[in-house]
Amino acid sequence: MSQTRAYLILAAREVESYFLAPLMFLVFTVFLVLNGFAFYLSLGDAAGNVDLAVRNFLGGSLLFWINILLVPPLLTMRLVAEEKRTGTIEGLMTAPVQDVVVVLAKFTGALCFWIALWAPSIVYLLILRGFGSLPDPGILATSYLGVLLLGALLLACGLLASAVSPNQIVSAVLAVVFDLLLFFFPLLSMQMPQGALRRGLEHVSVLFHFQSSFGKGVLDTGVIAVYLVGTALPLFFAVRALESRRWS
Amino acid sequence: MSPAAARETFGAKRKAAIFANVVLMGVLAIAAAIIVVYLTGFTTVKARFDLTRQGTYTLSAETERLLSSMEQDVEVITVFDRSRNFWWDTEQVRVKAMDFIADLLQEYKVRGSGKVAVTHLDPITQNAAILDLFQQLGIRDYNVVIVRGATGQRRVLGLETDLVDLDFGSPEPFRPMQLLAYRVEEGLSGAIFEVTQGKPAKVYVTNGHGELSLNDARDRGLTAVGALLTQDNVVVEPLALNVAKAVPADADAVLILGPVEPFLPDERAAVEAYLRSGRARLVVSIDPFGDTSLDPLWQSIGLTLERNVVCHDQGGTMQAVGASEMVVGPQAPGRYGSHPIVDALNESQRYVVLSRSMGLSASAGAENTFTSLMTSHADAWGDLPAASGGPGNYKWDANQETKSQRTLAAIVEPRGPFTGAKVVFFGSDRWAWNAFMTASLNQHARGHFDLARRCVSWLVGRRKSIELAPRRVNQVFSDLRPEEYDDILLYIVVYLPLAALGLTILVGFARRR
Missing domain, CATH: 1.20.5 (Single alpha-helices involved in coiled-coils or other helix-helix interfaces)
Known part of the structure; x- marks a missing residue:
């Protein structure tokens, strides 16, 4: 079996498992309620300015960041940790599938569910259009791209947390800690004097980029690179973590 | 083994x-x-890449060049008070303007290759730091953007005076505030250029003749103008002509504002020598009842001071304005001329009140260029007898006063022995008083601010480093009624999650079978 085919089968299995897990029904519903409420509040806060409402909804409200902080760890906590707990990981490890394929398949599954979580919010915009006002398509496109890239980054961190944790609870807590570090560590730059370190920290600030780029309708290759590299690095270490089972 | x-x-x-x-x-x-x-x-x-419909965050090529060629670090500090608002600002246009400025500053920061640092100071949590900064720079009010260069040069930009054009509307009769246009990029880029590549201008203010004083914070003082010019990257110093005997060589301009005592012969000679030097740049504001000792000198450059008080029967249309106060503005009966000093006032619909001003006219047969900056109503009259030392009765006397449009402020560029001199002349000193400069946030104060700055900028030859058209930002607004908001809430918080949940369960059951 080729690795590509193995990847497709494993990714399909992961996607299916998300949509069949009762916990995910709950996550999905709660997420939609919170998101809907966030959109409603954003529209009210923006005093009818639909572009501003979109910016508030996608990156400018507390509810958005609560969702962003808590949902990815919930999605990824079981990915590897649960397989370790139930022992099914042994089967996976002994199958003729490379570790990188396993990690990528699990990541793909989580990312597909993340996209599915956000897809219904397109309906909000259709509703707005029904009432006669459509936000700036540029801001919409970059905001959703931002949500996708940010989701990928946090899911990758969650996957790494799951790969190094013995169970789901530890995995979820560790993922939240990773996310908090990712959000708040670069903010130390605000206390630093001008210089290379400050510039470097500012450049990897996920919070800053969301407001300065995606949320405004501006696409920056440097920002995209930060997100992509930030996604690839935890995935790389997740592969190493899986491999480590073979060394012992 | x-x-x-x-x-x-x-x-x-x-x-x-x-x-x-x-x-x-x-x-x-x-x-x-x-x-x-x-x-x-x-x-x-x-x-x-700026993907917004209107290219909202696309900086001009000039700004890009400025940012990429900068060799010094620049610090930009905003002090915006979003909580203080006018009740007739129903669309919160000032807050929107503040948000836009903050957004555009991010672009400066991102494109400034690390040389532009942006700090937003919050009036509630960082009040001590703000007060400290305000004391250092002589700033009186919130809603400013401070641009500081590494060499200590700075510009202070006011939200309404430099960065946005607002129609202030009115509470009575109700007319909401409106955002006319943004001048954010022009203001910010110009300030960054000045503090990194420009040099501060030096302006002297004469004293010793009862002039408005840089140290006097009372109504008839000049502390507001002094602070304003300092914030504009101008070094302002007093000049005692009786001691200095001549205008210093490093003077980019000299201000003679409101003298009431006569100039001594030596002092008159110093002013005349300055006028003859070919580099003279003067702003002169003299009250109709003020000093007359320099009148022959003004006459010799071709300017006649009429020594009357320009009055107008307001006809009840301007209730708070007396007969001797001329409100000059684009929509007022008084008018601006056509000159860089007043063009922007005209465009941004700002007003200036010239109170108790005398008329000015070009002397007959004079060789000069006489440019009228501000004029009165077409049927104003020059009330007499101002020259006798007391105010007139401010009533039209058909026997000795004729009605016609009067010049209240003018620029004289003489020829002959005075070639090269430029004099901006006002027939009243009151426009520069603290009392008129600090009427916080009202239309007139902003006009007076602008007038003072533009006079000096024009005289010292400070050109705008970047000329950009005002940016109009059209945002899309929904016109939802309250019941439609409720419908939206129902759709997206109840129906949609329920539908999604039902669909997911159905798919789940189908897959299990």
Whole structure:
């Protein structure tokens, strides 16, 4: 079996498992309620300015960041940790599938569910259009791209947390800690004097980029690179973590 | 070596090799990540695309060039008070303007290659720092953007005076505030240019003749103008002509504002020598009842001071305005002329009140260029007898007063022995008083602010480093009724999650079968 085919089968299995897990029904519903409420509040806060409402909804409200902080760890906590707990990981490890394929398949599954979580919010915009006002398509496109890239980054961190944790609870807590570090560590730059370190920290600030780029309708290759590299690095270490089972 | 020991040694070596491999790969991965982030973030590989419908965040080519050629660091500090608002600002246009400025500043920061630092000070949580800064720079009110260069040069930009054009509307009769246009990029880029590549102008203010004083904070003082010019990257110093005997060589301009006592012969000679030097740049504001000792000098450059008080019967249309107060503005009966000093006032619909002003006119047969900056109503009259030392009765006397449009402020560029001199003349000193400059946030104060700055800027030859058309930002607004908001809430918080939940369960059951 080729690795590509193995990847497709494993990714399909992961996607299916998300949509069949009762916990995910709950996550999905709660997420939609919170998101809907966030959109409603954003529209009210923006005093009818639909572009501003979109910016508030996608990156400018507390509810958005609560969702962003808590949902990815919930999605990824079981990915590897649960397989370790139930022992099914042994089967996976002994199958003729490379570790990188396993990690990528699990990541793909989580990312597909993340996209599915956000897809219904397109309906909000259709509703707005029904009432006669459509936000700036540029801001919409970059905001959703931002949500996708940010989701990928946090899911990758969650996957790494799951790969190094013995169970789901530890995995979820560790993922939240990773996310908090990712959000708040670069903010130390605000206390630093001008210089290379400050510039470097500012450049990897996920919070800053969301407001300065995606949320405004501006696409920056440097920002995209930060997100992509930030996604690839935890995935790389997740592969190493899986491999480590073979060394012992 | 026994087979068990050999196995153990082999195992230990294998583990060490794997460990070394993992560490090495990890370090290489992190190094590769840093290189990619560096290349895409800090080099020319970086690209930024503004996808907004109106190109809202696209900086002009001039600004891009300025930012890329900057050699000094620049600090931009905003002090915006979003909580203080006018009740008739129903669309919160000032808050929107503040948000836009903050957004555009991010662009400056991102494109400034690390040379532009942006700090937003919050009036509630960082009040001590703000007060400290305000004291240093002589700033009186919130809603300013401070641009500071590494060499200590600075510009202070006011929200309403420099960065946005607002129609202030009115509470009575109700007319909501409106945002006319943004001048944010022009203001910010101009300020950055000045503090990094310009040099501060030096302006002297004469004293010793009862002039408005730079140290007098009372109504008839000049502290507001002094602070304003200082914030505009101008060094302002007093000039005692009786001591200095001549205008200093480093003077970019001299202000003679409101003298009431006569100039001594030496002082008159110093002013005349300055006028003859070919580099004279003067702002002169003299009250109708003020000093007359320099009148012959003004006459010799072709300017006649009429020594009357220009009055107008307001006809009840301007209730708070007396007969001797001329409100000059684009929509007022008084008018601006056509000159860089007043063009922007005209465009941004700002007003100036010239209170108790005398008329000015070009002397008959004079060789000069006489440019009228501000004129009265067409049917105003020059009330007499102002020259006798007391105010007139401010009533039209058909026997000795004729009604016609009067010049209240003018620029005289004489020829002959005075060639090269430029004099901006006002027939009243009151426009520069603290009382008229600090009427916080009202239309007139902003006009007077602008007038003072533009007079000096024009005289010292400070050109705008960047000329940009005002940016009009059209945002899309929904016109939802309250019941439609409720419908939206129902759709997206109840129906949609329920539908999604039902669909997911159905799919789940179908898959299980």
